[in-house]
Amino acid sequence: MSQDLYDLLGVTRDADADDIKKAYRKLARQYHPDVNPDAASQEKFKEVSRAYEVLSDPQKRAAYDRGGDPFAGMGGFGGQGAGFSFTDIMDAFFGGGGAAPGGGRGPRSRVRRGQDALIRIDVELAEAAFGVTRELKVDTAVVCTTCGGEGAAPGSHPVPCETCRGAGEVAHVQRSFLGEVRTLRPCAACRGFGTIIPDPCRECSGDGRVRSRRTLTVKIPAGVDTGTRVQLGEQGEVGPGGGPAGDLYVEINVAAHDTFTRQGDDLHCTITLPMTAAALGTTLTLPTLEADLDQGAGSGVETSFDLEIRPGTQSGAEQVLRGRGVPGLRGGGRGNLVVHTVVETPTRLDPRQEELLHELAALRSEEQPTGQVRPASKSVFGRLRDAFNPH
Known part of the structure; x- marks a missing residue:
């Protein structure tokens, strides 16, 4: 070990475990073969990994600080007794930190x-x-x-798993160019819980x-x-x-409701008027939505109201009645009731009715109506053309 391990990681000799881990993460991201596949970077990655293996282990670090061989009795770096958790490499790239003591993630809770x-x-x-x-x-x-x-x-109660000794994980060791890489996997015997229920x-x-x-x-x-x-x-x-x-x-x-349809907080309904009622005007009694509530007699709830139809009301006319819609879900009052009008033209007349309508048409000089033909609205391009060509 010719180069000082502290210098390799760029930390002081009194650096704590967190500083050493942060330094290793930074260098591992820089020299990892997946990032820099050249031979020099691979060799550098092995060196910083070896430095981290020593300085992250209190016993090996103490032996190194005394000038001894931290791998004595372990076969050296990558030997039978050496190796480090694959978790440390993953943490270097993905910022782990939820590991349990010893580098594992610990048993998962049944709850x-x-x-x-x-x-x-x-x-x-x-x-x-x-x-x-x-x-x-x-x-x-x-x-x-x-x-x-x-x-x-x-x-009875759950008992610790004998396979993983309650850790919920078991270690799997594989050889690679880094040496022996240890990975932790959920214990198959207890499914990662760390305990087994012998008598469910x-x-x-x-x-x-x-x-x-x-x-x-x-x-x-x-x-x-x-x-x-x-x-x-x-x-x-x-x-x-x-x-x-x-x-x-x-x-x-x-x-769906028989009378009202809902659009947001507004209610809509349609009334059909005879031609004569639309011409002369009338008053209709409409139900309220509150009429559907089972309030009982004497509750004071308004179940109907009078709607005034003005003389000369046309088919398609709308009346907006404020505050007769649906209450807002988050407050802010009630919506409106929109009443749509459809004027119904009679299709069958008896002789007397037909005679009276002819008399009305004569009085209004409408026996031979010419009608009014309205031009269709021009398109946007048509209006632009007329604007630039007024003549």
């Missing part, structure tokens, strides 16, 4: 958060507009009451949870629409090992 659940319900338009409380039957995973979520039969609970088969149907009460807020999701925290699937439950989402589907 994990459960998945979120989704159910869909149908509500009436009035219920969506003004809110409603529903009882729902849901089928989700719940904690096994027999084992309390542990997964072991009553009176017969109720949940060791999972710590069972499926059960239960009843929940959900409050649907006023103003929801199709596609709105109401979140119920921790009411979803209980996790493996009796872990915390996920959330339950209730997705709303609003059923």
Whole structure:
């Protein structure tokens, strides 16, 4: 070892373990064969890897500082007893740091958060507009009451895995140009948990949870629409090992209404008027959306209102009634009710009705109407052409 190992890594002799690891990561990224495949870089990578192997191990570092051989009894660098964790190389490139003591990641927990659940319900338009409380039957995973979520039969408990000694990982050593490279893989015997359940609970088969149907009460807020999701925290699937439950989402589907259609917070409805009523004007009684609510007699809820039709109302006319729409989901008042008018022309007349209409046409000088032909609107290019060619 002709060159000082501290100089190789670019650290002082009193550098701590974190400084040494940071320096190695920087140099490994610079000289790794995947980045610089030339022979000089490969040799440099071996040197800094060897320096890191010594200085990252307290015993080898102490032997080196005393002037001894840090690989004494180990067959030298790359010998039978030497080698370093492949985790260190991966950390150099991907910034690891979640390793457990000894370079591994440690056993994974049997207890994990459960998945979120989704159910869909149908509500009436009035219920969506003004809110409603529903009882729902849901089928989700719940904690096994027999084992309390542990997964072991009553009176027994999980025991440490003999294969990995509770680490949840086993080491695999491979030879490479770097020497012996050690990689850690999840233990196949315990599936990485570090423990084994010798006597699983017969109720949940060791999972710590069972499926059960239960009843929940959900409050649907006023103003929801199709596609709105109401979140119920921790009411979803209980996790493996009796872990915390996920959330339950209730997705709303609003059923079609016989009178009203909804566009955002606005309601729309269409009324059909006889020709005479449109000409003379009239008053109609229209139901409100509140009429669909089962409030009972004497509740004070307005179930209908009078709509004034002005004389001479044309087919296609609209009336906007402020504040008679749907309440906003996040407040801000109610939308509007838009009433669309369709004027109906009679198709069958008896002789007397036909006679009266002829008299009306004569009084209005409309016996031989010429009609009005309106020119079609010009295209954008047509208007531009006329603008540049006025004559």
